[in-house]
Amino acid sequence: MADTADQLSTRNSVTLPSLAYTSACRRSHASYRYRKAFVTNSLQHLQQEVMSAASTEPTMSKVEPQLVFVFCGNGVTLKEFSEALLSSEPVFRDKCKEIEALFQKHAPISLLPARGHRPKDLLNPELSQPLLFTLQVALASLLKYWGIKPVAAVGHSVGEVAAAHFAGYLSLADAVKLIHHRSRLQAKTAAGRMLVVGNIPVQEIAERLHPYSGKVCIAAFNSPVSCTLSGNSDSMDAVQRDLAQAFSQRNIFLHVLNVPAAYHSPSMDTILGELEATIQPLEKQKGEIEVISTLTGVAASEKDFAQGRFWAQHTREPVAFAQAIKTAAKDRENMVFVEISPHQELKEAITSIKVNKETVREMYNYCIHPVLLDCFLQMT
Template sequence: MPLTDAVPPPPPWLLTFSATDRAALTDSARTAAALLADGARPEALSFAGDDAERLAVAAADPAGLIEGLSFFADGLPSPRWTSGRADGATDRVAWCFGGHGSQWPGMGNALLDWSPEAAAVLGELDALLPHGVLEPLRSAADGELGPPDTTQPLIFAVQVAIAAWLRSLGLWPDAVVGHSLGEVAAAHVAGALTLEDAARVVSVRSRLLAKAAGGGAMATVSLDRHTAARRCERIPGTVVVAAHSAPNQTVVTGDSEATRALVAELEAEGVRCRLIRINAASHSPFVDSVLPRLRAELAGLAPAAPRVPWISTVDADPDPARLATADYWARNLRRPVRFTQAVSALARRGVRAYVEIGPHPVLIPALRETLRAEGIDDPLVIASGQRATPEPVSLLRLLGALHCRGLELPSRAPVTSPAPATSADRG
């Protein structure tokens, strides 16, 4: 497919293939790898097919493309390739926005030079967010363990910048859902909040959460929410259920000593647990003291009706008139996150493709477990980012994964599609 002036030139590259069967796909991959090894440039390989069996290979240099193609042909796993059958899974796609824990040093940096659309959003947010965006992303100063008021606005900024790049290609979600902090980006992408108002919400929310931190902790435990709640009640101190992530995955939070005591007790019983990289206790009584101030500082919000369906993870049956208001954001910070219920609702509406938008996946296991419980056969669950992988590469891998399941790639997408092997090619 030809590139337009609005799309940054490679590298990185995304190569797409299609064939009538897996054997022909493998043959094409071997031939393309050989051509590249002989010095062919990826841009010189141009052919677009629409057969059902598909392969996508993305990498930052020709050597990575060769490796991805060769690994696929040899049946070896690699993040550089993905394959699938164009079965219509991408006819309905949900965008999912995660919360704290997805941050990594250097996230978003590559977007500034690669995507004009993402860079424009990050530039706007640089003026809207108290600590700015551009310098923190350039310097990677936030690192892994920054406080909520510096880390969470940057996560939000990367989320909406990635969404802006996808929308610049003409890709829009059929629904959005957010987990905790991720609801702010979901509200903006849905059209309920302007970028300015969304930046205001994330600024106030993260600042007040930092103020209420007080030595709190959070952890994911592999228990259903009801069992987790009963176990929380048995621990001295304050620890409560903070999120219903999946049927057998629950986030707990409270004071650090009580939360760590619960984790130690469960791990001794063989229950898988993971501490979340945050020194706060959102969705717990620890934030009660800041909720009046949050409502007061956000009192002037005037949200619009969402243009894209927004599945709330706060309210089971939300009043449309109360979505994205100041009181909604107070409930968002205090109530347990109803993520698994929201994903179940999407699954029952026939949504089979789920894209996690953010710097690094934190929702993928919960998505897969919930969809499995709902009996969804072969869903597509994919992330837009991966820790330590520049966004241009991970975003092209995302496009490739969507294409392999049926998405017609936009004409503006930076893609080149190698021609299938012919008998003459095979010599």
């Protein structure tokens, strides 16, 4: 790093793209056990970062990093797959094509970018959920091919289907069938809204919801100070105004998710019986790694994932994400949470969760947290 810092300070001909290319593709890494990555937007900033890193004495970790793949759920901004990744990575491309072919056994759906999708179409669960599932499974397959393997997986809401397949508990055909019927039925539910609330203890938010009982509920427990609310549009508008006023002096965070339905709310009750019936049978398979379920907050079993009732409850009940992250981190050291998502959506929630008197944020300080899709996909 010292020689790179010196090069940046003495050579005017260096450009950021050429330096990045040379460092990644034209330098032998065989003699070096460790690498360090920098996020930067200018040579000046990079020089400062490199000089700071070069002057810091590295500390050896006592244990190898333990990866946990975190598969995101609904609400992320999703457009189309990156043509660059599809053209340059055969493993990714072939997996996408395999999944698209399986979906087409259920419905005439097109997922790959050559077909094109209108922005409003991507709000439809019948397209957005298959797209998200395909992207997550293809990326996780590529990481596995590269030798990047986690010790556990967590799936936020619908992300648990991709997590269960990646971990070996669901065949790809069964996972596609589950996503197809789940998204098809959810598209039929009454319109509603979902609201992410942050920077306020969840217990205080829950107390504010008493006047809206039966109309608005907590759909996801993201962290001790973040939750997602779900309910009918009129009641959600009123809740948003109430919370904004009540916590105006406490930096409350309010963000309306770009989703067409009130997931994990009573709006889902009408589809649960049909969902349970149509996804059966599911083949029971012995998994390869642990999946911490966001239905229960603890490790799920092969029996759980093979039951239609489990997935019906999973669709209706609140997402126990905070508890699942605690369980995943318990009794493990040097944790690295890798978010499998189009964008970095869950980091703030993950890093505010306390585990054994430590926060996951402190664990991040000692590990690299690769936001992989932000690097690989160009989705703007």
